[in-house]
Amino acid sequence: MKQGKISPNSKTSHRYEDPFKRVFRFFLGNPLKTSAQNKESLGFILGLPILAVDALSSIAYASEEILLGLSILGTSYFSFSVPIAFAIVILIVTLVVSYMQTVTAYPNGGGAYTVSRDHLGSKWALVAASSLLIDYVLTVAVSVAAGVRAIISAFPLFAHSATYISILIISVLTWINLRGIRESAVFVSFPVYAFILFMFLLSVSGVFIGIATPTIASHMEGVDDPVLNFAALLVILRAFAGGYSNDGC
Incomplete structure (x- = not known):
């Protein structure tokens, strides 16, 4: 009797699978075939959270950075936050x-490296790619730090565990992203849409509260010293840079 070969997909082969591969498959899922990648495309509902989460998360602390920058000049300069915000919106529209x-x-995809390589050469393409890598690392660091700070402000009991909470969040995000783009999109979509809803409610309630609350006029005394005026201008520009750089751009 001719002995047949054991199929790689048989139960016997799966039973004697390498333990490391079993753990890998359990945590990261089954490997995706190249022919099945087209099925992983995301629609608008799942595509928006995964692509816009960077800019949306930055909204949570970009305004704070603007106010912190202006606070050096005093609370009377907080009125500059509105024109700074409009300037940032103009830059974001330009970016879009x-x-x-x-x-x-x-149409087939072109990131910073591809576009820079085609128009500026390989040297500047590598600079663009390196900048993106640094940006990705800093985005995770700043976003997680801001999120943990918000958690601690609501629950001061966890103040001494800030580092461990940050490591836990980064580990979970890393694991979710390694599972695949569809899994990460599903995971991210719930908090992203909840954030959009709460930001909308916060904005609407802020408008009504602003209308109902009498405005206290702030007075800024003029300074004739050109050095101080120039220093104030630098502080305002610094506040603009802090808000724009933290706005996912």
């Missing part, structure tokens, strides 16, 4: 238009 042009020119 630039992205739209890039998508039109590179």
Whole structure:
């Protein structure tokens, strides 16, 4: 009788699978075939959270950075936060238009490295890619730190465990992303849409409270010293830079 080969997909083969591969498969899921990658495409509902989470999360602390920068000059300068916010919106719109042009020119995908390589050369493409890597690391660090600080402000009991909470959050996010883009999109979609809803409610309630609350006029005394005026301008620009850099741009 001719002995047949054991199929790789048989139960016998799965029973004697390498323990390391079993653990790997349990935590990260089954490997995805190249032919099945098209099925992993995301629609608008899942695509928005996974692509916009960076900019949305930055909203939580970008405004704080603007006010912290202006606080050096005193609370009377908080009124500059509104024109600074409008300036940031203009820059974000410019960035969106630039992205739209890039998508039109590179319908099959073109990131910073590809676009820079085609127009500026390999050297500047490597600079762009390196900048993105640094940006990704700093985005995780700043976002997690800001989130943990918000948690501690609500629950001061965990103040001494801030480092461990940060490590736990980064570990969970890393694991979810290693599971695949669809799994990470499903995981992120719930807090992202909840954040959008709460930010909308906060904005609406803030408008009504602002209308109902009498405004106290603040008085800023003019200074004739050109050095002090220049220093104030630098502080305002620093507040603008802090708000823009923390706004996911």
